[in-house]
Amino acid sequence: MATLSAKVVGKNVTKYQKAAGLSQAALAEHIGVSVPFLSRVERGQKLMKLTTLLAIAQALNVSCDALLREDGPEPHFENITVLLKGKSAEYLSGIERVVRACMEGFPPPATDDAPEDKDGPALPIGGAADGSQDS
DSSP: OOOOOHHHHHHHHHHHHHHTTOOHHHHHHHHTOOHHHHHHHHTTSOOOOHHHHHHHHHHHTOOHHHHHSOSSHHHHHHHHHHHHTTOOHHHHHHHHHHHHHHHHTSOOOOOSSSOOOTTOSOOOTTBOTTSOBOO
16 A cells, blocks of 8 residues: 655645646635645645645645646546536537547557557558558
């Protein structure tokens, strides 16, 4: 079982606070704590009550999980969920199209199983590069 690290929580609070464009004073005021308290949290010297953690997560528009975990993909998934919660199906469909379009611009992650293809993408089976069928 992983242990909770005050330093990890503090580093994440600082990271998401800066990403949100909030000063330490603005975040402290928004969640109802003193600036010195928030400063000690960010330096990893102080843990907080769960209600304070939730208030920070809501103020920064991230998941509590993102504040508690070290870097990895899980906090990003949680943050995306927080950002999209309560949105309409039409809005979510549009976001999905944007994500798919963005992903086309990035190469797939390399895996240990398959060597990288340095010649570019494979052609569709029985077809030309544009996907049309040769007759």
